[in-house]
Amino acid sequence: MRRWGFVLLLLLTACSGVATGQSDNQPLFAPGRVLNLPAPGDLGHRAEWLQQITVHHGADVFAFEGRISVTPERFQLVGLDGLGRRAMTVVWEKSGLVTATRADWLPPQVKPGAMLADIVLLYWPRDVLRQALKSSGATLQEIGRTRIVSIGTEEVLHIDDLGNGRVTYRNNAWGYLIDVQTVEVTP
Template structure:
C-alpha cells in the first residue's frame, strides 16, 4: 500500500493526464500542458540551500505521500525523491547551462515527468522578478498578494501557492493548487545545512 501511495503521488505530481512523455520530453519544465517555463539559473534563487520535504498530493479524491530532498547551489539544482520504504524513486539534476537530467526507478510509471516537478519547484521558491522573466514567453502572468502567489494564463488562474508560514518562506508549510495538471499539494519543508 505504501509503495502504491508513493508511486501514485509522484505520478500525479509530475504528470498530466495526457500522453506519456518519452526521453528528453519528460525532462522539459512544463508548468501546464503545452506551457514551458523558460529556466532561469539555479543561482537565481539567491542563495545556496538544502531542504528536506514531506509532500502530500491530493488528486481525484485520493491522497498520496512521499519525501524529497532538494539541494540548490549557484551552479546546480538536485532533487531526490524516495518512497515510503526509503527507496530512491527518482533524481533530477538541473545545471546552470539549462541541461536537465533525470534518473528514475524501473518501477515508476512512464508518465512521471521530472521536468514538471522542476517547474513546480521553481514556481514555488524562486523570486518573483526571476519568475516574471521566465514566464514572459509563455503568456503566463505572476501575481503576488500577501502570502499568496498566483499564476494565470489568458486571465485564468491555473496555479495558486499559499505560504502558510510567512511570505514565500521556503522552510515551513505551504499549499499549492495546480488546476492545469489537476492536483493539490501540501508541503512541509525543513531547511538543513548545505
C-alpha cells in the same frame, strides 16, 4: 488526468533507475506551457531542504519525501519513498541541462521536468519567475504570501505560503493540490 498519481506512485515504491528522455525533462507547469528555467543560482542563496509532500488528486492521497539541494551551479532533487528508498533523481545544471533517473517501470506520462517547474515556481524570487513565465504567455501575481500564475484570465496555479515552512500548491491545469512541509538543513 492521472499524471501526478503516477508520479506519486513512483515515489511510494522501490525503483531501479533508468535515464529519462529529454522531452520528459521539459519544465511544463500546465499542458503545453513550458517554464523558461532561470539558473539554479537565481534562487539567490544556497539551500538544502528536506520536504514532506502530500498530494491530493481526486480521491487519491499520496505522501513522499523530497531532498533538494540548490547551489549556484546546480539543483538536485531526490525523491524517496516511505522506506527511504531512492525513487527519482532530477539534476538541473547551470547550463540549463536537465537530467533525470527514475524507476524503469515508471509510466511515460510522468515528467520529471514538471516536478522541477513546480519547485521553481514555489521558491524562486518573483521577479525571476515573471521573466521565466513571459515566453509561455503566463503572468505571475503576488499578493502578500500568495502567488497566482494565470494564462489570460484563467488561474492555472495558486500557491499559498502558510508560514513555518508550509506551502499549499494548487495546479488547476492538472487538477492536483500539494501540501509541502519544508525544513531547511544547515550544512
